[in-house]
Amino acid sequence: MTANQPKSANMKDVAALAGVSIATISRYLNGETNRMSKVTAAKVAAAIEKLNYVPNSSARQMITKSSKMIAVIVANIDDYFSSELFKGISSILESQGYIGVLFDADSDHAREQKLLEVIGRQVFDGLIIQPENDPQTIQQALRRQLPVVVVDREMDAGTWPQVVTDNYQIARQATQHFLDEGQTHVIVLTSDVHLARTRQERYRGILSVADNVDTIEVSETSYNHSAVYQQLKAALTRSTERTLVFALKERWFLEFIPDLINEGLLDGHQVTATGFADTDTARRLAPNTQLITQNPYLMGASAAELLLQELQDPKLDLSHQKLIQPAKFG
Amino acid sequence: MTANQPKSANMKDVAALAGVSIATISRYLNGETNRMSKVTAAKVAAAIEKLNYVPNSSARQMITKSSKMIAVIVANIDDYFSSELFKGISSILESQGYIGVLFDADSDHAREQKLLEVIGRQVFDGLIIQPENDPQTIQQALRRQLPVVVVDREMDAGTWPQVVTDNYQIARQATQHFLDEGQTHVIVLTSDVHLARTRQERYRGILSVADNVDTIEVSETSYNHSAVYQQLKAALTRSTERTLVFALKERWFLEFIPDLINEGLLDGHQVTATGFADTDTARRLAPNTQLITQNPYLMGASAAELLLQELQDPKLDLSHQKLIQPAKFG
Numbered sequence: 001m002t003a004n005q006p007k008s009a010n011m012k013d014v015a016a017l018a019g020v021s022i023a024t025i026s027r028y029l030n031g032e033t034n035r036m037s038k039v040t041a042a043k044v045a046a047a048i049e050k051l052n053y054v055p056n057s058s059a060r061q062m063i064t065k066s067s068k069m070i071a072v073i074v075a076n077i078d079d080y081f082s083s084e085l086f087k088g089i090s091s092i093l094e095s096q097g098y099i100g101v102l103f104d105a106d107s108d109h110a111r112e113q114k115l116l117e118v119i120g121r122q123v124f125d126g127l128i129i130q131p132e133n134d135p136q137t138i139q140q141a142l143r144r145q146l147p148v149v150v151v152d153r154e155m156d157a158g159t160w161p162q163v164v165t166d167n168y169q170i171a172r173q174a175t176q177h178f179l180d181e182g183q184t185h186v187i188v189l190t191s192d193v194h195l196a197r198t199r200q201e202r203y204r205g206i207l208s209v210a211d212n213v214d215t216i217e218v219s220e221t222s223y224n225h226s227a228v229y230q231q232l233k234a235a236l237t238r239s240t241e242r243t244l245v246f247a248l249k250e251r252w253f254l255e256f257i258p259d260l261i262n263e264g265l266l267d268g269h270q271v272t273a274t275g276f277a278d279t280d281t282a283r284r285l286a287p288n289t290q291l292i293t294q295n296p297y298l299m300g301a302s303a304a305e306l307l308l309q310e311l312q313d314p315k316l317d318l319s320h321q322k323l324i325q326p327a328k329f330g
Numbered sequence: 331m332t333a334n335q336p337k338s339a340n341m342k343d344v345a346a347l348a349g350v351s352i353a354t355i356s357r358y359l360n361g362e363t364n365r366m367s368k369v370t371a372a373k374v375a376a377a378i379e380k381l382n383y384v385p386n387s388s389a390r391q392m393i394t395k396s397s398k399m400i401a402v403i404v405a406n407i408d409d410y411f412s413s414e415l416f417k418g419i420s421s422i423l424e425s426q427g428y429i430g431v432l433f434d435a436d437s438d439h440a441r442e443q444k445l446l447e448v449i450g451r452q453v454f455d456g457l458i459i460q461p462e463n464d465p466q467t468i469q470q471a472l473r474r475q476l477p478v479v480v481v482d483r484e485m486d487a488g489t490w491p492q493v494v495t496d497n498y499q500i501a502r503q504a505t506q507h508f509l510d511e512g513q514t515h516v517i518v519l520t521s522d523v524h525l526a527r528t529r530q531e532r533y534r535g536i537l538s539v540a541d542n543v544d545t546i547e548v549s550e551t552s553y554n555h556s557a558v559y560q561q562l563k564a565a566l567t568r569s570t571e572r573t574l575v576f577a578l579k580e581r582w583f584l585e586f587i588p589d590l591i592n593e594g595l596l597d598g599h600q601v602t603a604t605g606f607a608d609t610d611t612a613r614r615l616a617p618n619t620q621l622i623t624q625n626p627y628l629m630g631a632s633a634a635e636l637l638l639q640e641l642q643d644p645k646l647d648l649s650h651q652k653l654i655q656p657a658k659f660g
Binding site: 086255285 | 417555
């Protein structure tokens with residue numbers, strides 16, 4: 001990279017002239033002037049001007065119009081999973097001088113498309129997406145080539161690199177555990193199964209080992225809490241078998257399990273519960289319950305690493321890369 | 331506004347030529363082509379081209395380099411309050427053709443400053459901020475004039491318009507309620523009180539009516555759950571008086587109240603609990619507890635309305651405007 005550049009001042013020259021360390025120059029260039037005295041900042045500025053020093057990253061930015069901003073679209077910022085995912089992404093991006101900028105699809109396909117159109121028109125260097133739509137729709141909405149990494153929702157390989165959980169395996173493993181314990185009936189609490197591949201995989205995992213499965217689908221956007229709870233209660237009351245209530249998403253665990261606990265319906269024998277749950281709240285609510293925990297922070301960090309690899313070497317083809325971050329049950 | 335413009339085609343002309351409604355033209359201009367047939371979209375495109383129609387917003391954008399993106403910095407996206415705030419902001423912005431773009435300060439003053447520097451350099455039309463820093467620091471980090479609205483954290487009037495809750499009043503009212511019921515001792519669970527004005531106001535509200543107050547401060551970034559819980563339990567055990575545990579923030583309610591419930595320590599008489607809590611989870615956890623609920627969605631919507639007013643008429647001085655959205659107790 002430096003081979004073709006004319007001989008010019010480098011960071012070391014600037015540091016020598018200003019009489020400060022290279023680390024200080026680096027801080028100055030990253031805008032962290034609050035971490036040095038005003039005198040030091042002025043010295044660095046003078047040295048940069050005198051030597052006509054252009055930092056590599058700025059030079060690259062001038063050529064490519066890089067904004068150093070990465071767009072991140074999550075499914076719904078109300079979910080702890082999505083916000084932790086973003087925190088993981090941000091931590092890695094920022095260590096490399098990028099900033100993660102968050103967009104909320106609000107669990108809405110059409111909204112995600114609209115956001116993609118905006119992102120396509122604006123100066124983002126890349127996109128990390130927990131997608132609602134399929135790859136074709138996403139690419140069409142973007143209208144330009146942009147490095148993309150997909151996270152959490154599995155897609156057919158070959159379009160973009162992706163980071164996912166082993167949804168099928170872990171749902172199967174958890175269900176098998178409760179079947180071994182003697183539960184023979186499963187009630188699944190889920191958002192519309194057809195709308196997200198993640199849910200389909202989890203659902204398939206349950207069905208692969210359990211025969212007697214009831215499903216209660218709850219709309220993400222509008223639902224009547226007490227009507228859904230009555231439906232759940234009716235399914236429990238009807239059942240003569242030992243039942244497992246399986247929440248495919250933490251939100252439904254937090255919404256409906258407290259009611260069961262308060263009414264004394266969750267005895268851990270006749271009726272027990274599990275689910276995907278990433279916050280400690282779910283565990284504290286029902287301390288004797290075994291849950292499935294993912295690691296959204298780590299998934300986000302891995303996605304950001306993949307994107308940075310693509311940005312650093314645009315010729316790299318990572319489109320078949322699929323990282324699987326195992327979830328934990330227990 | 332139209333008085334100075336030369337006579338040219340307007341939306342009505344385009345609709346007439348294309349043979350569709352004005353609403354359809356509007357949808358087309360907002361990129362919502364998925365809400366019409368391809369034939370309709372093609373007709374609209376042809377009419378726009380033939381009449382050489384330039385929508386007002388596009389014309390303005392060409393002149394001012396408006397990006398139609400509004401930066402939103404929230405304190406911490408892990409808090410339901412922050413994510414609902416953003417959803418309220420987005421809903422209003424989008425009704426006017428703007429997009430809200432979310433930045434997460436991660437409860438970190440230095441991080442907020444860094445984000446402000448990025449936002450100042452990029453093409454955002456305005457900023458809505460739930461601030462960690464003081465107005466001077468914020469303005470310095472931005473380095474340019476930008477319409478700003480402050481939300482949730484009260485500032486001295488005169489810098490920017492703000493939307494806040496009546497933190498002092500509602501904390502005082504809730505505390506008084508429990509004093510009237512016979513609790514004489516209050517344990518406050520809070521993040522560092524000195525770091526946010528919101529917390530200070532709430533804390534002042536409690537102290538304004540209660541004499542016997544213990545305070546347990548929990549660090550937002552790193553804390554030992556069981557150590558804090560033991561501290562809470564010790565304070566309860568020591569106390570010979572009837573005690574109210576008051577969580578200044580929902581997170582601490584969700585983190586520590588379930589433990590009290592599970593250990594049978596929250597009997598609603600000797601020990602009772604309240605707090606600021608915006609999700610239904612807190613209520614379902616402890617159905618007989620009276621809580622303080624804010625309306626972050628409405629606060630966000632109000633903040634967005636103020637910002638849009640500023641954008642539509644830059645001469646308007648709203649810097650002394652302070653909207654107070656009352657919280658509810660019960």
